Amino acid sequence: MNEHRSVIALLTDFGIEDTYVGVMKSVIAARCSASIIDLSHAVLPQNVQHAAYFLSTAYRYLPDGAVTVSVVDPGVGTPRRAIAVRWPRGYFVGPDNGWLTHVLRDDGHAGDRTGEVDLPYGWEAVELQQAKFWLSPVSSTFHGRDIFAPVAAALVNGTPLVELGARRLTLVVIETLHATSENGTVHGHVVHVDHFGNLITDISADHLSDRFTVTVGGGTIEGPAESYQSSEPVIALIGSSGRLEIAAPNASAARLIAVGVGEPVTVVTRRTLETGPATG
Amino acid sequence: MNEHRSVIALLTDFGIEDTYVGVMKSVIAARCSASIIDLSHAVLPQNVQHAAYFLSTAYRYLPDGAVTVSVVDPGVGTPRRAIAVRWPRGYFVGPDNGWLTHVLRDDGHAGDRTGEVDLPYGWEAVELQQAKFWLSPVSSTFHGRDIFAPVAAALVNGTPLVELGARRLTLVVIETLHATSENGTVHGHVVHVDHFGNLITDISADHLSDRFTVTVGGGTIEGPAESYQSSEPVIALIGSSGRLEIAAPNASAARLIAVGVGEPVTVVTRRTLETGPATG
Amino acid sequence: MNEHRSVIALLTDFGIEDTYVGVMKSVIAARCSASIIDLSHAVLPQNVQHAAYFLSTAYRYLPDGAVTVSVVDPGVGTPRRAIAVRWPRGYFVGPDNGWLTHVLRDDGHAGDRTGEVDLPYGWEAVELQQAKFWLSPVSSTFHGRDIFAPVAAALVNGTPLVELGARRLTLVVIETLHATSENGTVHGHVVHVDHFGNLITDISADHLSDRFTVTVGGGTIEGPAESYQSSEPVIALIGSSGRLEIAAPNASAARLIAVGVGEPVTVVTRRTLETGPATG
Numbered sequence: 001m002n003e004h005r006s007v008i009a010l011l012t013d014f015g016i017e018d019t020y021v022g023v024m025k026s027v028i029a030a031r032c033s034a035s036i037i038d039l040s041h042a043v044l045p046q047n048v049q050h051a052a053y054f055l056s057t058a059y060r061y062l063p064d065g066a067v068t069v070s071v072v073d074p075g076v077g078t079p080r081r082a083i084a085v086r087w088p089r090g091y092f093v094g095p096d097n098g099w100l101t102h103v104l105r106d107d108g109h110a111g112d113r114t115g116e117v118d119l120p121y122g123w124e125a126v127e128l129q130q131a132k133f134w135l136s137p138v139s140s141t142f143h144g145r146d147i148f149a150p151v152a153a154a155l156v157n158g159t160p161l162v163e164l165g166a167r168r169l170t171l172v173v174i175e176t177l178h179a180t181s182e183n184g185t186v187h188g189h190v191v192h193v194d195h196f197g198n199l200i201t202d203i204s205a206d207h208l209s210d211r212f213t214v215t216v217g218g219g220t221i222e223g224p225a226e227s228y229q230s231s232e233p234v235i236a237l238i239g240s241s242g243r244l245e246i247a248a249p250n251a252s253a254a255r256l257i258a259v260g261v262g263e264p265v266t267v268v269t270r271r272t273l274e275t276g277p278a279t280g
Numbered sequence: 281m282n283e284h285r286s287v288i289a290l291l292t293d294f295g296i297e298d299t300y301v302g303v304m305k306s307v308i309a310a311r312c313s314a315s316i317i318d319l320s321h322a323v324l325p326q327n328v329q330h331a332a333y334f335l336s337t338a339y340r341y342l343p344d345g346a347v348t349v350s351v352v353d354p355g356v357g358t359p360r361r362a363i364a365v366r367w368p369r370g371y372f373v374g375p376d377n378g379w380l381t382h383v384l385r386d387d388g389h390a391g392d393r394t395g396e397v398d399l400p401y402g403w404e405a406v407e408l409q410q411a412k413f414w415l416s417p418v419s420s421t422f423h424g425r426d427i428f429a430p431v432a433a434a435l436v437n438g439t440p441l442v443e444l445g446a447r448r449l450t451l452v453v454i455e456t457l458h459a460t461s462e463n464g465t466v467h468g469h470v471v472h473v474d475h476f477g478n479l480i481t482d483i484s485a486d487h488l489s490d491r492f493t494v495t496v497g498g499g500t501i502e503g504p505a506e507s508y509q510s511s512e513p514v515i516a517l518i519g520s521s522g523r524l525e526i527a528a529p530n531a532s533a534a535r536l537i538a539v540g541v542g543e544p545v546t547v548v549t550r551r552t553l554e555t556g557p558a559t560g
Numbered sequence: 561m562n563e564h565r566s567v568i569a570l571l572t573d574f575g576i577e578d579t580y581v582g583v584m585k586s587v588i589a590a591r592c593s594a595s596i597i598d599l600s601h602a603v604l605p606q607n608v609q610h611a612a613y614f615l616s617t618a619y620r621y622l623p624d625g626a627v628t629v630s631v632v633d634p635g636v637g638t639p640r641r642a643i644a645v646r647w648p649r650g651y652f653v654g655p656d657n658g659w660l661t662h663v664l665r666d667d668g669h670a671g672d673r674t675g676e677v678d679l680p681y682g683w684e685a686v687e688l689q690q691a692k693f694w695l696s697p698v699s700s701t702f703h704g705r706d707i708f709a710p711v712a713a714a715l716v717n718g719t720p721l722v723e724l725g726a727r728r729l730t731l732v733v734i735e736t737l738h739a740t741s742e743n744g745t746v747h748g749h750v751v752h753v754d755h756f757g758n759l760i761t762d763i764s765a766d767h768l769s770d771r772f773t774v775t776v777g778g779g780t781i782e783g784p785a786e787s788y789q790s791s792e793p794v795i796a797l798i799g800s801s802g803r804l805e806i807a808a809p810n811a812s813a814a815r816l817i818a819v820g821v822g823e824p825v826t827v828v829t830r831r832t833l834e835t836g837p838a839t840g
Contacts, residue, residue, distance in 0.1 A: 007309050009302070015755030016296070016576070017602035019618045022569070025597045029567050030623035037305045042297035045756055046810050058299045061425070063310035074810060077787025140787050142800030145621070195295030196325055227357025227420050240422030250326050250354060287589050289582070296576070317585045322577035338579045341705070343590035475575030476605055507637025507700050520702030530606050530634060 007066040008034045008152050011054055011099075012144065013043035014071070020142070024071075024149040027135065031153035039068075046074040048098045049176050050261075053191050056102035057241045062090060067152045069144070070094040077140035082128040082147055083168065086161045087120075093152050095143075096127075098174030105173070116170040129165035177262070179203040186267040188244070190216075193260055197252025201265050203244040209269040212236075216246055216265045217257040287346040288314045288432050291334055291379075292424065293323040294351070300422070304351075304429040307415065311433035319348075326354040328378045329456050330541075333471050336382035337521045342370060347432045349424070350374040357420035362408040362427055363448065366441050367400075373432050375423075376407075378454030385453070396450035409445035457542070459483040466547040468524070470496070473540055477532025481545050483524040489549040492516075496526055496545045497537040567626040568594045568712050571614055571659075572704065573603040574631070580702070584631075584709040587695065591713035599628075606634040608658050609736050610821075613751050616662035617801045622650060627712045629704070630654040637700035642688040642707055643728065646721045647680075653712050655703075656687075658734030665733070676730040689725035737822070739763040746827040748804070750776075753820055757812025761825050763804040769829040772796075776806055776825045777817040 008028060014020040021041055028034060039058050044050045051072040062068065066089075073080075073095045081096040092100060104110040109120040119125055128147060131138070133154045135146040151164060179188030179202045188203035199216070214221045214236040223236030223244075230249045234256060239245030244267065246253050254260065288308060294300040301321055308314060319338050324330040331352040342348060346369075353360075353375045361376040372380060384390040389400040399405055408427060411418070413434045415426040431444060459468035459482045468483035479496070494501040494516040503516030503524075510529045514536060519525030524547065526533050534540065568588060574580040581601055588594060599618050604610040611632040622628060626649075633640075633655045641656040652660060664670040669680040679685055688707060691698070693714045695706040711724060739748035739762045748763035759776070774781045774796040783796030783804075790809045794816060799805030804827065806813050814820065 009306065013756075016598075017600065018752075018754045019600050019614050020755075022597055022599035023618050023621050026569065026599075026618060026621040026623065026626075029595060029597060029626075030621065035309060037302055037309060038296075039302035039306075040297065040299050054299050058303050058306060061303050061306040061310065063306065066306075066309075075787075075789060078789050139798075139800040141797065141805075145800065192298075194298045195300075196293075227355075229355060229358050237421065238419075240419045240425065245421075289586065315589060317582055317589060318576075319582035319586075320577065320579050334579050338583050338586060341583050341586040341590065343586065346586075346589075472578075474578045475580075476573075507635075509635060509638050517701065518699075520699045520705065525701075 006034050006156060007037060007063050008156065009037045009039050009058075009062055009066050009068040010041070011039040011043065011051055011058075011068065011070040012041045012072060013045045013047065013051070014041050014144070016041050020144065024069075024144050027145055027149040028153050031150055032156040034067075034153070034156045037066075043072045046072065048072055048074070048174060050192070051099040052101045052174070052176060055099060056106070059103055065090050067091040067093060067155045069148050069152045070099045071144035071148055072099060073097070073143060076143050081168075082143060083171070084126050084128060084151055084155065084161055084164050085171065086124045088122045091152075091155050091161075093148050093155070096168075096172050098172045100171055101173045101176055104171065110173045114173050114175050117173045118170055119168075124161055125168040125171060126161055126165040127168050130163065133159070133164060177202050179207060181207060184269060188265045188267070190259060190261055190263040190265060193254045197248065197254035198239065199246040199253050199257070199259065199263070199265075200239055200241070201244045201246070203265065203267060205238045205242050205244075208238070208244065208267060211270040212267050213270045214244070214246065214265060214267050217259040217263060219257065221246065222270065286314050286436060287317060287343050288436065289317045289319050289338075289342055289346050289348040290321070291319040291323065291331060291338075291348065291350040292321045292352060293325045293327065293331070294321050294424070296321050300424065304349075304424050307425055307429040308433050311430055312436040314347075314433070314436045317346075323352045326352065328352055328354075328454060330472070331379040332381045332454070332456060335379060336386070339383055345370050347371040347373060347435050349428050349432045350379045351424035351428055352379060353377070353423060356423050361448075362423060363405055363451070364408060364431055364435065364441055364444050365403060365405045365451065368402045371432075371435050371441075373428050373435070376448075376452050378452045380451055381453045381456055384451065390453045394453050394455050397453045398450055399448075404441055405448040405451060406441055406445040407448050410443060413439070413444060457482050459487060461487060464549060468545045468547070470539060470541055470543040470545060473534045477528065477534040477536075478519065479526040479533050479537070479539065479543070479545075480519055480521070481524045481526070483545065483547060485518045485522050485524075488518070488524060488547060491550040492547050493550045494524070494526065494545060494547050496543065497539040499537065501526065502550060566594050566716060567597060567623050568716065569597045569599050569618075569622055569626050569628040570601070571599040571603065571611060571618075571628065571630040572601045572632060573605045573607065573611070574601050574704070576601050580704065584629075584704050587705055587709040588713050591710055592716040594627075594713070594716045597626075603632050606632065608632050608634070608734060610752070611659040612661045612734070612736060615659060616666070619663055625650050627651040627653060627715045629708050629712045630659045631704035631708055632659060633657070633703060636703050641728075642703060643731070644686050644688060644711055644715065644721055644724050645731065646684045648682045651712075651715050651721075653708050653715070656728075656732050658732045660731055661733045661736055664731065670733045674733050674735050677733045678730055679728075684721055685728040685731060686721055686725040687728050690723065693719070693724060737762050739767060741767060744829060748825045748827070750819060750821055750823040750825060753814045757808065757814035757816075758799065759806040759813050759817070759819065759823070759825075760799055760801070761804045761806070763825065763827060765798045765802050765804075768798070768804065768827060771830040772827050773830045774804070774806065774825060774827050777819040777823060779817065781806065782830060
């Protein structure tokens, strides 16, 4: 697979009712030739943790060389840093506010640290400072249009990262919900409720034994199920991003259990009552 | 018009809040160069009938050679078949669960049969079995990402259908709401409520006389209206997919009449009281 | 920047649940090779003023040569005119019902006039009449699919404007909400509530002094704020389209103030109590 900086992926909290996303795409189309992929525009408003979660479900699938732009930017118009990052598989553009947290953690680099974390090997970052790549004037409320979209276009057009601003050696990593283990019990949380009402947790498959019992919202579920098809009203299974997920066959688990993001979820290994002598 | 396998059309029940659709597009963009058309991602969850309806409104307009991928897949992770189909105007990829029902019926081929129906002349189908075209590992909950998107990309890249799996001679056709005629009365149903609140029925224009009376939700409507502009609060007209549609000028018929999908709709030919001698 | 008629921008009230937008894109893809930008499909149903507002936020950012298609068309199927327009920066295609009002007003051309307004210098317009560029048959309810999409494709393919129909020398301009000034008080309105709950007004920055007091929904706000970050619950600032905007930091102003489109907003210059001698 060749690197081709001709895909721009967008991740925002703009929604799609307004023209905000369309205007960003217009700015991009006026400046370069790129295919645009909407990762999601339904990040919860101003919720950088949610943006980081969404990116964690998607970044492994992006084409090499893709320029991913995230605009979940509660600090727009304040002195928060705007950055562009080159990592081994492409580029990231947006505010330096923590949306890259899971990408930095997934390879074990960031560990549990938060705050300013050193760049991993093979990464480069700059603080965006060169206004000649931006729209003019720059508004104080829509840097997605005025800075990030034109910078993404500049990268697609082959602009070297270092021409965009001053080198940075750290990136911001934020605290996110994450599961912990204690005395054989995994303590996690619901981190996302999807379109189907599936409750997606921060408990990864590595934390789970072959058979386990999940407690959430006052009830228990025996897991794992193999698929969404089941005669049980509520099931627990390993979802498509490798995390424990609570689902309801042909229904919404979120509605049945009436819980949302942040809800605690605990998992214990299920002991099997052996009713006869084990064989083999 | 040349065949060009460079358009991929997507039809899912994924919604657009999550990254599911964006991840499928990422997988596609990493593997081929194609324009992507979102037919709809608002198929009612797990509702294959609704997917079949949406496809019926769109398939005639697809560019020749388009690869249409449908992922409305309540059986994902169970042994339900996954298929790729070549038909005279392009390709279909998805679960073999009935979403092609209207395409197979519209040319009269499938008749009223349901279940396994022989392929029409000029069609070919395979059961997807060649894992080398898929992502690895394959999850049990997201074949849209792991199987259908990469298979669609393989077709865009020119892979012959037969390399994707084993030949099938039948496709699944499902029961769908459809109008019947009896003693001059057409008995149909609301099959879709659109964004405007228009009630779209399964009664095609062929079933209708020049002037008719529609009964729905306890009220009657004289039809047809010529356009959405009318002084009547509720009108009946032939909609853009050639079906009887109940609408409210500048308002939502679904809200005014308070009915939804499945609601019975009957139509009788309207007798005109001739007040003078007919001429000509 | 070269003119390249290879971008088609869409602005409709179709929503994205149905296949209407996907079908328009299918018709376009079958007939030409163009990148498509969705400006918005959430124009309030049949609300041409809202379409005109959305276009006002976006048109300056479109690539040169773009073909912008608007289908907010309450008069579809009636004898309302369908038009294609060449203006110095591209093309517009849609019903002649006033969605171009702000574009025609922004350069001062249309003034406060409504009704039929002469074309500005450098503009050309035709009434769409040449059915050979359309789909056949033409439905009475979906000209977006049957007329506007194929006409946009024809323009992308280089068809001269004059081949599409008969020249027109005027375009329809409609009444829209707009701010007025009287005795130092600016009287405006909320013209849009965005995804974040920001209240966007028809009061442009030119109308505002350095410091001002806004009255809306029974409360007052001292402005302007510099960004969305503030310890105040509700703020007033110049938004990204150069208009006065009322926002709530990390919350929805529309929910806090409980007002919607059409709500009156007044602004007066704020007198500063000088508590000491001015310096410099």
